[in-house]
Amino acid sequence: MYEKIKLPYQFDELSSYISKETLENHYNLLYEGYVNNFNKVLQDLENARLTNNYDNIKALEKDLAFQGGGAILHTMYFENLTPQKTNISQSLKRKIEEDFGGINEFREQFIKSTSKIEGSGWGILGYNKSLNKLIILQVEKHSNLSIWDFIPLLVIDIWEHAYYLDYQTKKEEYLNKTMDIINWDVVSKRFNER
Ligand SMILES: [Fe+2]
Numbered sequence: 001m002y003e004k005i006k007l008p009y010q011f012d013e014l015s016s017y018i019s020k021e022t023l024e025n026h027y028n029l030l031y032e033g034y035v036n037n038f039n040k041v042l043q044d045l046e047n048a049r050l051t052n053n054y055d056n057i058k059a060l061e062k063d064l065a066f067q068g069g070g071a072i073l074h075t076m077y078f079e080n081l082t083p084q085k086t087n088i089s090q091s092l093k094r095k096i097e098e099d100f101g102g103i104n105e106f107r108e109q110f111i112k113s114t115s116k117i118e119g120s121g122w123g124i125l126g127y128n129k130s131l132n133k134l135i136i137l138q139v140e141k142h143s144n145l146s147i148w149d150f151i152p153l154l155v156i157d158i159w160e161h162a163y164y165l166d167y168q169t170k171k172e173e174y175l176n177k178t179m180d181i182i183n184w185d186v187v188s189k190r191f192n193e194r
Contacts, residue, residue: 002042002068004035005075008183013083017177022165027078030161034070034142041067069142073122076155082183089188092153099134107179110136110156115171117158121145123175125154125187127194153190154182 007027012020041063048054088096093103100106106125113136114123122139129149139145156178157163163174 002035002038002071004031004071005079007078009081009083014081014181017181018081018163019166022162026074026157026161031071031074031078034067034074037063037067038071065143066141069139073124073139073142073152073155074157076152077122077157080154080183080186081178081181082186083181084183086182086184086186087188088184089192092184092188092191095134095191106134106136111172111175111179113138114156114158114175120159123156123158124152126150126152127191129194151190151194153194154187 011024045060096106117138124137124139128135167174
């Protein structure tokens with residue numbers, strides 16, 4: 001069973017950046033739905049194995065990637081935001097400087113890249129083991145345009161439900177504001193444990 005995390009802050013604690021209403025719907029309805037559907041598809045796959053009935057395998061595998069991606073990325077997103085001031089670790093800071101030229105350059109590329117995703121999706125900073133490099137990915141929906149051997153570190157939800165009520169079509173403004181509430185303790189920890 002995949003379980004949703006407890007939100008590490010109150011619904012109104014990010015309200016200068018993301019409204020209580022947006023966050024409440026996002027966490028209570030959307031996230032809950034992905035977690036439930038993810039568990040359902042895991043159960044359906046188990047049933048398919050037990051009965052040796054793979055008639056729906058194509059749809060199940062597709063749903064596994066979609067619901068699983070939705071559940072896991074939402075966990076990471078809620079976890080990597082915070083109302084507190086946090087600090088980036090020295091090792092992650094050095095790696096960002098090495099791979100992007102600096103924190104500001106990273107931020108600029110991350111915002112530009114994420115705001116240009118076609119339709120719904122996620123902006124993701126991650127670590128690619130083969131390259132030993134931090135890279136930014138645009139992920140469409142929850143599961144398209146991914147790459148193997150990649151460890152996500154920082155994720156931003158750019159589906160309309162995450163920002164539209166507060167920012168309408170101003171995606172860059174949502175991203176700029178959200179980059180100010182990143183929990184760098186969490187992101188640095190993910191980097192250290194890569
Ligand atoms: Fe979302």
